[in-house]
Amino acid sequence: MLRGNALRRCFSSGSLKNVTEELIPKLESILGVENVKTSASVREHYGHDESHFRNYPPDVVVTPQCVEQVSEVAKFANDRRVPLIPFGTGTGIEGGVNAIRGGICMDLKAMDEIKELSVENFDCVVQPGVTRKALNNFLRDTGLWFSVDPGADASVCGMVATGASGTNTVRYGTIIDNVRNLEVVLADGTILGGTRGKGRRPRKSSAGYNLTQLFVGSEGTLGVITSACVKLHARPAFISAAVCAFPDVKSAVQSVVETLQRSIPIARIEFLDSAQIEACNSYSNLNMAKAPTLFLEFHGSAESEVAQQAQFVEDICHSNKGSDFKWSTEQDEMNRLWTARHNAWYAALSQRPGRRGFSTDVCVPISHLARVVDETRKDIDASGVFGTIVGHVGDGNFHCIFCVDEEDPKERAAVQQLSDNVVKRALAVGGTCTGEHGIGMGKVNYLKEELGESTLNVMKALKRTLDPNGILNPGKVLDM
Amino acid sequence: MLRGNALRRCFSSGSLKNVTEELIPKLESILGVENVKTSASVREHYGHDESHFRNYPPDVVVTPQCVEQVSEVAKFANDRRVPLIPFGTGTGIEGGVNAIRGGICMDLKAMDEIKELSVENFDCVVQPGVTRKALNNFLRDTGLWFSVDPGADASVCGMVATGASGTNTVRYGTIIDNVRNLEVVLADGTILGGTRGKGRRPRKSSAGYNLTQLFVGSEGTLGVITSACVKLHARPAFISAAVCAFPDVKSAVQSVVETLQRSIPIARIEFLDSAQIEACNSYSNLNMAKAPTLFLEFHGSAESEVAQQAQFVEDICHSNKGSDFKWSTEQDEMNRLWTARHNAWYAALSQRPGRRGFSTDVCVPISHLARVVDETRKDIDASGVFGTIVGHVGDGNFHCIFCVDEEDPKERAAVQQLSDNVVKRALAVGGTCTGEHGIGMGKVNYLKEELGESTLNVMKALKRTLDPNGILNPGKVLDM
Numbered sequence: 022m023l024r025g026n027a028l029r030r031c032f033s034s035g036s037l038k039n040v041t042e043e044l045i046p047k048l049e050s051i052l053g054v055e056n057v058k059t060s061a062s063v064r065e066h067y068g069h070d071e072s073h074f075r076n077y078p079p080d081v082v083v084t085p086q087c088v089e090q091v092s093e094v095a096k097f098a099n100d101r102r103v104p105l106i107p108f109g110t111g112t113g114i115e116g117g118v119n120a121i122r123g124g125i126c127m128d129l130k131a132m133d134e135i136k137e138l139s140v141e142n143f144d145c146v147v148q149p150g151v152t153r154k155a156l157n158n159f160l161r162d163t164g165l166w167f168s169v170d171p172g173a174d175a176s177v178c179g180m181v182a183t184g185a186s187g188t189n190t191v192r193y194g195t196i197i198d199n200v201r202n203l204e205v206v207l208a209d210g211t212i213l214g215g216t217r218g219k220g221r222r223p224r225k226s227s228a229g230y231n232l233t234q235l236f237v238g239s240e241g242t243l244g245v246i247t248s249a250c251v252k253l254h255a256r257p258a259f260i261s262a263a264v265c266a267f268p269d270v271k272s273a274v275q276s277v278v279e280t281l282q283r284s285i286p287i288a289r290i291e292f293l294d295s296a297q298i299e300a301c302n303s304y305s306n307l308n309m310a311k312a313p314t315l316f317l318e319f320h321g322s323a324e325s326e327v328a329q330q331a332q333f334v335e336d337i338c339h340s341n342k343g344s345d346f347k348w349s350t351e352q353d354e355m356n357r358l359w360t361a362r363h364n365a366w367y368a369a370l371s372q373r374p375g376r377r378g379f380s381t382d383v384c385v386p387i388s389h390l391a392r393v394v395d396e397t398r399k400d401i402d403a404s405g406v407f408g409t410i411v412g413h414v415g416d417g418n419f420h421c422i423f424c425v426d427e428e429d430p431k432e433r434a435a436v437q438q439l440s441d442n443v444v445k446r447a448l449a450v451g452g453t454c455t456g457e458h459g460i461g462m463g464k465v466n467y468l469k470e471e472l473g474e475s476t477l478n479v480m481k482a483l484k485r486t487l488d489p490n491g492i493l494n495p496g497k498v499l500d501m
Numbered sequence: 502m503l504r505g506n507a508l509r510r511c512f513s514s515g516s517l518k519n520v521t522e523e524l525i526p527k528l529e530s531i532l533g534v535e536n537v538k539t540s541a542s543v544r545e546h547y548g549h550d551e552s553h554f555r556n557y558p559p560d561v562v563v564t565p566q567c568v569e570q571v572s573e574v575a576k577f578a579n580d581r582r583v584p585l586i587p588f589g590t591g592t593g594i595e596g597g598v599n600a601i602r603g604g605i606c607m608d609l610k611a612m613d614e615i616k617e618l619s620v621e622n623f624d625c626v627v628q629p630g631v632t633r634k635a636l637n638n639f640l641r642d643t644g645l646w647f648s649v650d651p652g653a654d655a656s657v658c659g660m661v662a663t664g665a666s667g668t669n670t671v672r673y674g675t676i677i678d679n680v681r682n683l684e685v686v687l688a689d690g691t692i693l694g695g696t697r698g699k700g701r702r703p704r705k706s707s708a709g710y711n712l713t714q715l716f717v718g719s720e721g722t723l724g725v726i727t728s729a730c731v732k733l734h735a736r737p738a739f740i741s742a743a744v745c746a747f748p749d750v751k752s753a754v755q756s757v758v759e760t761l762q763r764s765i766p767i768a769r770i771e772f773l774d775s776a777q778i779e780a781c782n783s784y785s786n787l788n789m790a791k792a793p794t795l796f797l798e799f800h801g802s803a804e805s806e807v808a809q810q811a812q813f814v815e816d817i818c819h820s821n822k823g824s825d826f827k828w829s830t831e832q833d834e835m836n837r838l839w840t841a842r843h844n845a846w847y848a849a850l851s852q853r854p855g856r857r858g859f860s861t862d863v864c865v866p867i868s869h870l871a872r873v874v875d876e877t878r879k880d881i882d883a884s885g886v887f888g889t890i891v892g893h894v895g896d897g898n899f900h901c902i903f904c905v906d907e908e909d910p911k912e913r914a915a916v917q918q919l920s921d922n923v924v925k926r927a928l929a930v931g932g933t934c935t936g937e938h939g940i941g942m943g944k945v946n947y948l949k950e951e952l953g954e955s956t957l958n959v960m961k962a963l964k965r966t967l968d969p970n971g972i973l974n975p976g977k978v979l980d981m
Binding site: 139140142143144164183184186194195211212215220221222223224225226228229231232234235237238239255256258282284285320322323325326329333384385386416417418451452453454456457458460464468473475476477479482483485498499 | 621624644665666687692693694699700714715717765801868931936944951953955962
């Protein structure tokens with residue numbers, strides 16, 4: 022009997038959908054033979070991201086070396102109506118790169134230059150092969166850093182395409198707030214030198230329509246992002262971290278609300294429920310109390326400033342029945358803590374080996390957060406399915422992490438039902454089905470209810486305008 | 502001989518361009534007779550903003566009371582191809598509301614409800630008649646405030662339409678960063694209940710294309726904004742303000758760069774050149790040293806935090822030859838200072854009574870700011886024209902304020918030349934022709950050079966998609 026990977030390979034062995042006689046030779050003439058791959062193993066590698074969605078291999082994988090090659094491939098794909106799917110690191114979790122209609126997967130990792138660092142302007146231009154860790158390593162001695170941190174070592178441009186955010190959002194913003202300019206190749210191969218004009222990097226602009234933010238979060242369906250000018254931040258001179266356990270979700274969330282109301286510029290404020298703490302204890306060899314817990318981080322330009330922020334928040338947490346407010350300024354201890362938080366996804370998965378991860382991603386107004394998390398926890402418990410809850414609670418964004426046995430249709434249905442339920446709960450209180458993972462193939466069907474038909478129609482009209490032949494990552498974001 | 506207002510009235514007495522037999526009766530049937538005005542004085546009142554651009558009166562001014570009326574008017578205007586120009590407070594300075602092709606001016610002031618304040622979520626929904634001061638008055642006892650402050654008491658939705666920012670941007674962001682959701686009426690009358698879905702207000706979202714930010718800064722050319730859900734911030738518990746004079750522009754700007762590099766969360770950092778200081782001294786009855794000067798403001802949750810920020814910045818300023826670092830936590834003294842800064846525009850104008858204001862608005866990477874300001878000052882001095890420089894220097898954004906005698910063609914040409922020169926300088930170093938005032942009618946011709954033809958073509962394609970008949974504020978932003 023086929024299980025796991027073997028089964029996924031079986032799923033993926035469909036016929037090649039878009040291979041004509043000219044396709045491969047033409048791509049080879051543009052990119053060189055060595056940059057065009059059609060073996061089954063390569064195609065399968067590029068047919069999925071880190072999620073539970075089934076593998077949909079592309080017909081061919083190409084590796085452009087420069088924007089001109091991206092443009093030529095797009096022009097050809099557009100002329101011949103062949104789907105084109107940009108690929109960063111494959112660390113998404115909504116099936117955003119799965120080639121559901123086959124076509125050309127464009128792996129952008131070879132375009133990995135970090136260009137035009139400007140320390141005085143707090144920005145930097147990166148090509149799509151640059152990951153956030155590579156960028157931060159490069160920046161190590163500059164006093165600057167790139168703040169957007171979704172956990173995985175995603176490519177910066179991939180994060181732009183997805184509309185990613187992560188743990189530092191509450192102070193430093195999402196990727197939406199951290200992009201100054203984008204170079205984009207359109208469906209017909211046109212190179213937009215810059216959504217704000219080629220080489221421009223003003224800190225703000227009101228010159229014409231905000232194309233930058235239109236391409237942010239478009240998930241490869243409106244254009245291929247071939248470089249991004251991103252904001253950098255001054256590396257904080259002092260950092261401290263803290264952990265605080267609570268008797269219930271409500272007390273933890275109330276502490277967050279009060280922290281925000283006090284205007285304390287907290288850098289990170291993350292929630293992990295008891296099940297997630299248990300998973301982290303086991304995966305990262307920790308010994309935290311099994312209770313709803315906040316992980317916090319404070320940044321400042323003076324030691325006393327950071328200490329004062331921590332003191333304010335400690336007082337707030339205590340007044341909300343928080344206990345064990347442990348804080349540290351030791352680099353090793355902070356690393357241990359935040360590594361555990363970053364590994365939450367893998368920690369949850371390790372509790373049920375051999376299964377695939379399935380994450381929800383709702384974001385709700387903070388006034389409803391405690392209740393929605395509470396109801397969701399009860400729903401999971403009642404279902405008998407294993408699942409943890411972890412959240413960027415300062416943003417009202419939380420994830421349920423499930424482990425799915427793909428061969429157990431009852432479990433798959435139960436997880437899908439839990440996911441539908443949490444989306445329903447989020448939409449009912451003015452929230453969204455996705456705070457940071459994007460729509461991909463997983464959430465296409467929720468969009469109509471979330472946005473309403475008129476708003477969805479505008480998005481479809483924009484898609485038709487920018488990609489009239491529908492070649493760019495078809496079937497993602499919108500049902501078209 | 503005609504001068505000033507009389508001359509402008511003369512300019513504006515063109516024939517009515519779009520008045521058919523059915524126009525006025527139809528509008529009256531939608532809005533009621535009392536909300537449809539065609540007198541010359543009313544039309545002229547709505548034919549201009551606060552800038553030097555000539556008066557272009559609309560054919561008729563209507564005052565809708567609800568979004569359904571906005572929709573009905575748009576549908577009718579679209580069917581009959583009559584221009585439709587949304588009007589907020591008329592405090593723009595790029596001629597954004599001037600009805601250059603006549604048509605229907607839609608004054609939105611009657612829709613002035615503040616709805617759905619949510620203290621816990623730090624947001625609030627406002628109709629287009631709500632100004633920023635009205636909103637902040639309303640919020641007075643909530644512990645929250647709306648941060649975007651362009652000086653004038655603009656309407657919040659007008660600021661959204663313009664992509665405004667102002668003095669608090671360096672810490673709290675532009676209006677782009679402070680909008681959660683928009684209700685928009687499209688050209689054909691379709692009501693988008695919410696660019697993020699009706700009634701939704703998550704702190705972040707990656708659900709589909711970012712229509713919110715597409716409408717921000719679209720200056721009424723893509724839709725009529727009929728309500729906005731805007732972010733609020735916790736009112737800082739402690740505030741202090743300071744003033745510091747410098748021997749030259751470069752020293753002042755270098756202090757700003759170092760302040761940002763130290764990650765000091767400064768709330769405001771504004772630059773005024775010697776000419777502007779002189780104008781403020783005279784207009785606001787102050788006695789500041791006639792030198793390039795920084796106005797600074799610090800916000801914090803503790804007195805010591807604010808004091809420490811101020812101390813850090815004072816040290817930085819002194820190391821850059823700044824003198825007279827005067828700081829205050831007295832409300833009266835701070836008000837006096839910031840009122841003077843807010844009145845900079847009127848102070849400059851008061852130096853040449855009877856003339857009209859003309860403002861430039863370039864924004865450049867901070868690394869080039871000192872040189873661009875310096876060259877611009879020398880250019881103004883060499884021209885013999887009176888002009889001051891004032892800037893949101895933490896953003897790289899500065900304005901030259903000129904006073905134009907409209908009947909002196911030589912002076913008008915000289916000012917236009919100075920404006921062209923500063924734009925040329927900004928574009929040459931990767932900046933923009935407009936940081937926060939928008940394109941209006943004043944900067945349409947700079948866009949091609951700034952953005953490049955391909956990017957401009959994408960904007961035009963989006964305009965055609967959303968407004969195929971070109972009725973929405975025609976001739977603004979794009980030359981179409």
